[in-house]
Amino acid sequence: MKHFADLFRKLDRTTKTNAKVEALADYFRIAPPDDKLWTIALLSHRRPRRTVNSRLFRSWAAELSGVDLWLLEESYHVVGDLAETLALVLPPPTERSDHSLSYWMGYIQGLANYDDEGKREAVMAAWRGLDTTERFLFNKLITGGFRIGVSQKLMTRALSKATDIEENKLAHRLMGNWTPDDTTFEDLVINASEGDDDSRPYPFYLAYQLEQELVELGEPIDWQAEHKWDGIRGQLIVRGGEVFVWSRGEELVTDKYPEYHPLADLLPDGTVIDGEILPFAEGRPLGFNVLQTRIGRKKVSKKLLQDAPVILMAYDLLEWNGEDIRPRPLAERRTLLEQLVDQVDTDGVLQLSPVVDYTDWNELAAERETAREKNSEGLMLKRKDSAYRQGRKKGDWWKWKVDPLTIDAVMIYAQRGHGRRANLYTDFTFGVWDGDQLVPFTKAYSGLTDKEFNRITAWVRRNTVERFGPVRSVKPQHVFEIGFEGIRKSTRHKSGVALRFPRMLRWREDKPVEEANTKEDLLQLLEQYGGG
């Protein structure tokens, strides 16, 4: 694993994008083909199935290092990464092994055939021969969530440098439904032609949040606006009489959404639509929380289909009659999309995302204000002459999300953070007034500067009322403005509400606690925005 560990060290030792790409390109120039293939797979979220149970894995590390399991768990809590924690507590290697990445991937996949005792022996044998960095990687490969600060995009750029194949072409070749077990580096990267795989999606075009004033965009007439629906961005492909649905995370999710299966027969072959997988009933989108009930479920029950039906809200047409039309202007693609959707009767499963009718920017701003009622996240602005590009690009497409909802709340509990922040109080619980009582309704742990965290920590230490394990209740003295993206009813939370993406927007030192918001205010927000 030395090549790969060296690569990892180089990537880990720089925060500069160019240096990362350079390191990765060097690796792609010298590593054996099988290792290259695995590296591409790992950096494009194609990690093999888990073969070891996490609880057992921890207990073996505890055994080998002589560290009590509870202490290991506490360390994990502080470090925040299991693979890293285990790599750090294990004793120095007693021998040195040197195998390729693909050898280790085979080793890890092979664990599936062993019983627990066999797995234990194999894992321990591996640990004994690896140094700290290699162990960290080995653990990562076993436990998953392999992130080493390199996006798929950067990896593709590096691969392009190393192979002299155009980046866009590569990005497309690397998509689709392959695994290192069913292809080779040669076939996937070098010899591939784009038409090989019917399921292969196009890279998504993503937008940045609008930073400038609308007028700076130029003429309203040059822009198409539509709502940014609050579901999962997806790509629907019909080729060879089959339908494939990809989520933006480049996960093939066709099985999870049987609603789309009839489209295989209804849409012409050679159709690719960019849209939103959206829970929808009685003519309007349901909240994102409805969709959440379907994410992560492999088996879809009848009841689930009834309670959380989805449609595809179509934004864009990428392939038409088998032709890649991404370079054509949006206006043209939109016309073709409209024709296509009109032609077929999909019983509402495929719908056109309506374009907003507006003539000046003020009208558009007014439309954005309706986003919450419509269960959308805000608006999307797309230049009518724009091509469908790949990745996150500025200029042609912008998202213009609604401002977060806010509420002024009182800090009532504090808990320590992780890692370097284990000495600081960074995780807080907030309450709103219910008569003369403060009822807790949300937690938040981001949004303050390091300086503010230092100050609040010093304050927490001096103003603790009670301790419950790692949590302390504090004197109700500080008001924070809490921002969040959505609110819904929840039976799991004491307050009866759950917030989406809560965070601290500001420390309101100007505000006395008496002026914080009330439970009634919160319920009013729920009534206004929590529907559906």
Add this chain to the structure above:
Amino acid sequence: MALLEFTDRGIYCSRADVYIDPWRPVKRALITHGHADHSRWGNEAYLCTTSAAPVIRHRLGEVNIQTVNYGSTTTINGVKFSFHPAGHIIGSAQIRVEYGGEIWVASGDYKTEDDGISEAFAPVRCHHFITESTFGLPVYRWRPQEEIMGEINDWWRENQSAGKTSILTTYALGKAQRLLRGLDTSIGTIYTHGAVENTNEVIRRQGIDLPDTVRVTREIDKKAYPGNLVLTTPGSIGQPWIKKFTGAVVGSASGWMTLRGARRRRGADRGFVLSDHADWSGLLAAIEATGAENVYVTHGYTAIFSKYLRSLGLNAVELETEYEGEDVAEEDKLAEKEAES
């Protein structure tokens, strides 16, 4: 009444009416070392080791400081106090307190590895030991100083051959001087931020040898930096000051660099695991060497570390103090303020 008590002003000996490292002003303060969270402003009288005094004086200005040598005893109302090397920074001490056959040791901050510049840690037998726990988790294990210094010098050389400036961030008092001793001056010139250089001057004046350094000033041509090394505080990164070193590479030397997350948050390209605090095995070895049955755990992973000590059969409790571990924000601020003045 216990010989030492833990009050909201600090560790207190009521029989002698003195405090150890108090965090609110008191009449008489015994100070373990010069870091900002241990030696605070506003006490009427200070007692510290001879070698800790210059820095404390430099930082706190005209205050009433008496000094003692390591190992010599000061008796106050029958209570015997003596200072013993803690190995943390120059002049740092564990304070031994004895009365009626009962012995307590307040260790302040300490490390067990001899860094070659601080007076080396010496265990002191006692019944009650007050220990820090900054790195009191089994994930923190230091490698020998020479290895780390080797890595730092290699890194400097690499950057030099790429025509880049190496910026190394660290604490102005203690670690900076330790690094200076270990840097290979044959590679190039060592430039220093004012916060570091002010402390260097105080240390040199007390007769401790440090290699030559050059204070970064406006007069220096920007072209002079590439290939050389700049020693500065973490707080200076992200400030306008840093802009003059275009295309520089940033390294950070701290025990926290063990963890990838900490390295990322610090924004350092490269982390070097070098600490002036004891690691997991250092803490355990130090505690064992005291023979103490009662251990009081201050700043750091207090709850976890004291629970572990209890599992070893010791009588351990966690204490809430206002000391901070390595990476002390206040320490940075102080050093930077100094540099501005």
